[in-house]
Amino acid sequence: MNDIDQAGGTTTADGDAERHGERDWEDLVATALLGTERRGGxxxxxxxxAALRTVRRRAGLRPAEAAHRPRPAPRDPRPAPPRAARRRLAQLLAGRTAANNGGGRRGAAPDLTELLPQWLAAAGRHGYRAPEALVPALLDAARARTDLRPQALALAGARGLWLARMNPDWRFALRGAAGGGGGLPDPADGPAVERLWEEGLFAERVALLGIVRAHDAGAATRLLTTTWPTERAEDRLMFLDSLRTGLSPADEPFLEAALADRSRNVRATAAELLSALPGSALAGRMARRALACVGPGAVEPPAECDAGMLRDGVVKRPPAGRGERAWWLGQLVEAAPLSCWPERFGGLDPAGIVALPVPGGWAEELHAAWCRAAVRQRDPQWSKALLGPASAPPAAGPGTASLAERAKLLETLPEGERADWVAEFVRAHGLSEAFQLLGVCRVPWAGALGRAVVEALDAAREAGSYPWSFSGVMGLAERCLDPAEASRLEALTTLGEDHQDTEASQDTSPGAAAYWSEAFQRLVATLRLRAAMLAELAPPPDVPPGPWS
Amino acid sequence: MWGLCKGSGSTPYRTVVDLTGPAYKCSCPSRKFPCKHALGLLLLWARRGAGDPVAAPDWAAEWLAGRTARAERRTAGPVDAEAARKRAERRAGRVGAGVAELERRLSDVLSGGLAGQERSGYAGWEETAARMVDAQAPGLASRVRELGAIPGCGAGWPARMLEEFALLHLLDRAWLGVSGLPEPLAATVRSRVGLPQPAEGEAVGDQWLVLAQYDSVSADGRLTTRRTWLWGLGSGRPALVLDFGPPGRPPELALPVGLALEAEIRFRPGSAGLRGDLGDRTVTAAVPGVPEGVSTGEALAAYGAALREDPWLESWPVVLGPVIPIPGEAGDGAWQIADVEGTSALPVTLAQGRSRSGLWQLAALSGGGPVTVFGECGHRGFTPLTAWDPHTAEPVALG
Incomplete structure (x- = not known):
């Protein structure tokens, strides 16, 4: 009897007969290799x-010696999604690979790739785990698309990390794993925390810092302090960056110490974090400097960048093409707490302050710095003042005409106000500039916002524009419109008699009507699909979701 | 009955229906049969009756005449029994000559030594394979064609080559003595050589569970073979149904894993009783639950036992369980499937056309714990095809 094939490794031969048989076979192979002319026979x-030996060997195969079995993955207590939802995820993941092969013009069929993030987010909200059989496909998807990673890895959970440890293709999952990693100790278990902090991989340490911080902010910075001088500069930067979530006055002493760090990037990040704490000593120092420069009717930028400013994170050398003094002024105003200005301007509110004329041609510099401060300090009142009325032409706004910066300001507004502002903007200016602004609105879009977008799309069709000029917004609408809008949109999917007979033949673009109809059909189909997808994820009403459901 | 139907092209489609068949013929390119034009013609006939009898145009008459002639030839069957026997004899003679030639070729190579094979490559074996096609022994031809690839498949190739030589030799010898072999074995030899098998055989009616279905494409890309593994729930018998598709068109038989069919399978004689043809079927339902599995040792024993009926058998279908998949080192090393208890394991081998992603799915389902898995167990190891989710007991097609 023989061990199975060469791949099996060890031999399980027992007894002389078998060893003899083995040698026999090797003899035959040697003769075959050299030829009977040379070896005789x-x-x-x-x-x-050889025929006898081959069939006998195959008929008498025995199992090989098992290699080391993998350590079982920790149990995931979350329930699996319902059956229909599992099937949908499999389809979405398969659509991902199919879409890569396809290409060409989009038809009326929904784009499954774009629905994957929504499925993952919704499943995450329901507290499901990923179905085990789909974890490899999910990891492959997350490998190809970094935007999917946080949600995909959270769903994959312990099983995903268990697999990632064995497959080099999925190593990214170990780097990015935060929380849910299974192996993390109880944040209150001091010795265990310290051990992992001393010995863990970088990803594990970041995750550990996160849970310790959620448990006790002071303990997290104490933990950081124990090893701070020995960490590499890029790791120090990453750890510092992770303090951004849940930043509180308790972090100030640690950040203040980091202002003296060896690495310039670490110093700058520490200063940025401190300036986001309006009550911090750094914010106070910055406020004093900024107030000395800016007041009603006068702007006097700093004449020099002194040692104190340098220590507080001000960068001395401006980028090419910008004046030194304007550069320093911008940094001071950006880092000063916005709450210091009303008093300086005689009790005016932010809107009043922003509306004031700025002497000396410093308006652009000053307003841009206020914009950055409003974003950094997440101040909705200042953001609204700087955005101005949505219906005003973008260039006339008090703060900034840059859509990217306006989108950032919008993000500091409460969701409702954000959607109202963007809806107003779309009604006034149409869709051509609205893409980035729509991108920061909560999904699904609020009713007024959704209607504004649909009306604007319809207006674009009426005006005879090509639908592909709006493909960005169309794609966004497919993902973000409330699925409940589908029935109202149905009317727009038809070609429309008048379109075909009069306009389409004369002044509108030829063929555009058909394309519009197709685009609206896809929009409706996608909304329907999203509605079905979300409904499938709802846990079955009768049976409480248990781990084996 | 005939008609012209205006389609999108410049010439109308010519459609004929022979109501005695019924049989259809149409000049349209549709692959549906009967095509919509023939159906339309029939609907017209059903509603209004045929028009006044008119002489059929040439193209319709020609087809009808051909049909009639063929039908007459068919009824003349019994008279031709003698001719059929003669044809079979002629073919046997040709195969015999091919077998003798193949034996000479094997002997020549072995007397000079296999060592030269690494250089000579495919061409020599392609030529021999072509000779086997001429000798009307397609089974021998495809075995011979695969010999060319062996020297390129890494360490241990001389042993593999000698094994394949030995199995060809065994088949040659078996063919030469086929008249003296007991019947199931003789049928196995005939089908391995590549003679057409009579469709008659043992018919087994049962509830058949679909265990796996996968495609593989031939080396030249011309043919897709779809393998469907079924399991008789009453008879406890495995069945392999093959379906073929030309390039660009997948085979038609599509059965999802886990489905149960009420059907009769007609098993072809020989080949260890695996190959069967699926008769009329009705879908009953998905069958819940995980089938009973066997250990790795029992799986190999089952393969070994099947070799008694067909020594050329590459693998045997088995449900293994409970077992634990062991991923290879660094992801791409050799995988194993080990019994939960004890130290036994089977090496994992990927059948042609199967990807590694199925293995990772299996590992994901297991998570280091026990699973039940169906696959093909052969002399090179085990190819996993379907596994049952330990939580839901649903079957998951791997890959």
């Missing part, structure tokens, strides 16, 4: 003996 006899 007849080829027919060799074939006969």
């Amino acid at each position: 007849s080829p027919q006899a060799l074939l006969g003996a």
Whole structure:
């Protein structure tokens, strides 16, 4: 009897007969390799003996010695999604690979790739785990698309990390794993925390810092302090960056100490974090400097960048093409707490302050710095003042005409106000500039916002524009419109008699009507699909979701 | 009955229906049969009756005449029994000559030594394979064609080559003595050589569970083979149904894993009783639950036992369980499937056309714990095809 094939490795031969048989076979192979002319014997006899040996070997195969079995993955207590939802995820993941092969013009069929993030987010909200059989496909998807990673890895959970440890293709999952990693100790278990902090991989340490911080902010910075001088500069930067979530006055002493760090990037990040704490000593120092420069009717930028400013994170050398003094002024105003200005301007509110004329041609510099401060300090009142009325032409706004910066300001507004502002903007200016602004609105879009977008799309069609000029917004609408809008949109999917007969033949673009109809059909189909997808994820009403459901 | 139907092209489609068949013929390119034009013609006939009898145009008459002639030839069947026997004899003679030639070729190579094979490559074996096609032994031809690839498949190739030589030799010898072999074995030899098998055989009616279905494409890309593994729930018998598709068109038989069919399978004689043809079927339902599995040792024993009926058998279908998949080192090393208890394991081998992603799915389902898995167990190891989710007991097609 023999061990199975060469791949099996060890031999399980027992007894002389088998060892003899093995040698026999090797003998035959050697003769075959060199030829019977050289080794003697007849080829027919060799074939006969080999046939006997081959069939006997196959008929008498025995299992190989098992290699080391993997350590079982920790149990995931979350329930699996319902059956229909599991099937949908499989389809979405398969659509991902199919879409890569396809290409070309989009038809009326929904784009499954774009629905994957929504499925993952919704499943995450329901507290499901990923179905085990789909974890490899999910990891492959997350490998190709970094935007999917946080949600995909959270769903994959312990099983995903268990797999990622064995497959080099999925190593990214170990780097990015935060929380849910299974192996993390109880944040209150001091010795265990310290051990992992000393010995863990970078990803594990970041995750550990996160849970310790959620448990006790002071303990987290104490933990950081124990090893701070020995960490590499890029790791110090990453750890510092992770303090951004849940930043509180308790972090100030640690950040203040980091202002003296060896690395310039670490110093700058520490200063940025401190300036986001309006009550911090750094914010106070910055306020004093900024107030000295800016007041009603006068702007006097700093004449020099002194040692104190340098220590507080002000960068001395401006980028090419900008004046030194304007550069310093911008940094001071950006880092000063916005709450210091009303008093300086005689009790005016932010809107009043922003509306004031700025002497000396410093308006652009000053307003831009206020914009950055409003974003950094997440101040909705200042953001609204700087955005101005949505219906005003973008260039006339008090703060900034840059859509990217306006989108950032919008993000500091409460969701409702954000949607109202963007809806107003779309009604006033149409869709051509609205893409980035729509991108920061909560999904699904609020009713007024959704209607504004649909009306604007319809207006674009009426005006005879090509639908592909709006493909960005169309794609966004497919993902973000409330699925409940589908029935109202149905009317727009038809070609429309008048379109075909009069306009389409005369002044609108030829063929555009059909394309519009197709685009609206896809929009409706996608909304329907999203509605079905979300409904499938709802836990079955009768049976409480248990781990084996 | 005939008609012309205006389609999108410049010439109308010519459609004929022979109501005695019924049989259809149409010049349209549709692959549906009967095509919509023939159906339309029939609907017209059903509603209004045929028009006044008119002489059929040439193209319709020609087809009808051909049909009639063929039908007459068919009824003349019994008279031709003698001719059929003669044809079979002629073919046997040709195969015999091919077998003798193949034996000479094997002997020649072995007397000079296999060592030269690494250089000579495919061409020599392609030529021999072509000779086997001429000798009307397609089974021998495809075995011979695969010999060319062996020297390129890494360490241990001389042993593999000698094994394949030996199995060819065994088949040659078996063919030469086929008249003296007991019947199931003789049928196995005939089908391995590549003679057409009579469709008659043992018919087994049962509830058949679909265990796996996967495609593989031939080396030249011309043919897609779809393998469907079924399991008789009453008879406890495995069945392999093959379906083929030309390039660009997948085979038609599509059965999702886990489905149960009420059907009769007609098993072809020989080949260890695996190959069968699926008769009329009705879908009953998905069958819940995980089938009973066997250990790795029992799986190999089952393969070994099947070799008694067909020594050329590459693998045997088995449900293994409970077992634990062991991923290879660094992801791409050799995988194993081990019994939960004890130290036994089977090496994992990927059948042609199967990807590694199925293995990772299996590992994901297991999570280091026990699973039940169906696959093909052969002399090179085990190819996993379907696993049952330990939580939901649903079957998951791997890959």
